[in-house]
Amino acid sequence: MKEFLRTVKYTLFAASAGLIQIGSFALLNELWHLDYWVSYLIALVLSVVWNFTLNRRYTFKSAANIPKAMLLVFAYYLVFTPASTYLEHFLTTKGLNEYLVTAINMLINLVTEFLFQRFVVFRKTIDTNELAKNDVCGQTDIVI
Secondary structure, eight states: OHHHHHHHHHHHHHHHHHHHHHHHHHIIIIISOOOHHHHHHHHHHHHHHHHHHHIIIIISOOOOOHHHHHHHHHHHHHHHHHHHHHHHHHHHHTTOOHHHHHHHHHHHHHHHHHHHIIIIISTTTTTOSHHHHTOTTOOOOOOO
16 A cells, blocks of 8 residues: 555656646747757756655655765666657657657656666665654655
8 A cells, every 4th residue: 555655646746747847848849939859858857856856755755865866867867868859859750749749758757767766766765764754653644
């Protein structure tokens, strides 16, 4: 049950990161008319920082070394970013809608990043921060 709730929490935080990504992408692409790939890259970075911060603290409740954890996430994005940027470029030049392609990439990112964070980044440090230590009843409430 605990892992199910962790997955739900991750998905909700990822959805909020997705809103940040779509919103910032729309502003950069539609309002400021930046190149498509520049808009995508900036929006991706904003959502990654948001997602990492919330999930480290509340989903995985990790007291892991933040620079090390961020370096591992950076390594994930060294692979994901060029692959997703290429996929975005390839599919949009074939006529697919930019927002549909972005949504596809966001779904791929949701699944692969959760697995990477759960089993690589935080695997040995899950439930080690102060929130986890104070969670004597197994509550899943978020306290900000």
